[in-house]
Amino acid sequence: MAIGVDFKKRTQNADWLEDVRRTAYERFEKLGFPTRELEGWKYINLEPILGASFAASENKGPEFSDSRRIEKYFLSENEQRLVFVNGVYSRNLSSVKNLPAGVVLQDLASSLVSHGNLIRRYLGRDASSETNSFSSINTFSFKDGLFLYIPDKVVVDSPINIILLGTGESDSPSLFYSRILIVTGECSRVRVIVNYAGLPDARYFNNTAAEIHVGEGACLDYFQIERGSKNSYQIATNRFYLGKFSTLETLAFTEGGAITRNEEIVEFGGEKGFASLKGLSLLNDESQVYNHVQANHLVPNCTSRQFYKNVLAGKAKSEFNSLVRVSRGAQKSDSNQLSKTLLLSDTAESHSRPQLKIDTDDVSCVHGATVGQLEKDELFYLRSRGLSKEIARLVLTSGFAEEVIQDLEPAPLKAHLKDWIAEELTIATEGKI
């Protein structure tokens, strides 16, 4: 992978941004690329990413303008839609309209010019202590991305749909950086859906870094829908900073993709914060997903929930690596880490590691993990009612998967995912056993 230091030459960067990028670069020099000796990178084979000749894709983006080819990622007519092609904002494919007063929703490159002083307070906050090399690389390399700002007490009704599209081809794969910065004010509410998408069989590596600041008493939903091809690589580092009394709900829905790695880091900065982190991965063939989830209870009285499920067929592989950290003095912290994996083949592989680091007393921390196959008794029950072996497997598998999204809103997203689940699992369960 080509790692350039050309940020130094980018004169349009404000000084503060130069500093952030330099810090990130220095941090990266210290970290280097992760190796399998590191616990967080033990199971992942980065060879395809680091070895492939991914070219930084500066000029590939806006050429693509056929909205019909990405229609399947649209959820509704009235959604706010921002489309990025190989990391570059596409004005033509996007549709932003009728936003409440004061809301900023635009590409990050423009925002750096128009709202530099605001962005400066939030961007790259953890650049000097970063532990994920890819996030550091993103910080010193990104050119564009999304900026969303919601003022205090503003509710954005229509969901914001961000489509990050990769179009690279097998002989000219694309490498791009997606940067997402979201800042929400006190008691605001917004729902963001990020579609990590690719054209069929596109070959690309999308390195995403998101920083999401949830204001006091604010509610934010952040749903990531990752639908990759056998040539798509996706590494995302998402940091959530939660204010007092705030509520965060996330979903990482992954279907297919060669390698998908999601790192979700939640930091409770004020009391009575609530975070629900969910994941559902449906993988077949040689797809791999790595979910690394961290909840840092720095203050008392916060609640975190983690609920991740995987359905693995073929030679698919999943990892759930989860850490709940309760700092000294963070009494009455309440956490739950749960991961369940359903193996549909003998060749699928699953790793699950929920961990706790607790430096205080008076907490409630629960964790659990299960890995298993379909229950014979359940299969027999369905078959005894006339359902074929294949349908019985499909019904049970869908039931297992749909539990994750059964309370999901908005309804169009839930319907959308249900269709995908049905489609994917029909393929995955056919003719097995």
Place this chain on the structure above:
Amino acid sequence: MLLDIRNLHASINGKDILKGFTLQVKAGEVHAIMGPNGSGKSTLAKVLAGDSHYEVTKGEVLFQGKNLLDLEPEDRALAGVFMAFQYPVEIPGVNNASFLRMAYNAKRKFQGKEEIDPLDFEELLKERLKVVDMPQDFLKRNVNHGFSGGEKKRNEILQMAVLDPTLAILDETDSGLDIDALREVAKGVNILKRPDNGIILITHYQRLLDYITPDQVHILVDGRIVRSGGKELALELEKKGYDEMGASTNGHRG
């Protein structure tokens, strides 16, 4: 002849349970099979339904002249065999109404008919729900998930009512039910009783037979029928107990 079981032997994990079970059921008949715990009652039900945990070591079962034991569980169901489970399985994440529709449509397809229109099916379900006297929201819940014991048994009867089997085998559907639930279940069975189908009631107690009148009662002990008779046999059994009635009860298991 609806069902012809000849000298059936079956085992689980190498242990023989059925040891020469013979029974004939004609269309329109209700047979009650009674026996102490461990006599092989449930094994019989599961073997007939095709539970792969059990191995048939000898004998044959003809259902409407066809070899039932050759068929997969789903093919037995499609051919018209229905077993109401003693312990219905909970299926989290699967909606009761959609499950019923899938099962119903599987049967329609097998019979060469078109799938039923969802609205028509709703009507049919409403109708069949009355058989078990359950509220509509019964259908919105996940299959047996979080159901009480009585609700699970009623759900079995509802499935039976929807699938309309030619041969129904009720495996201790009465056990664990209070008298009201028992009456409901019996009512359901009586509604479904017709001249062209057959019912096998497997039960431990005589009390279900207060509500459903069997044509024949069989006493099963240690994997074999030791006595057969009319409905009065059940009453005699109730008075005397299994020990006195049915020779030895070797192999009595809890």
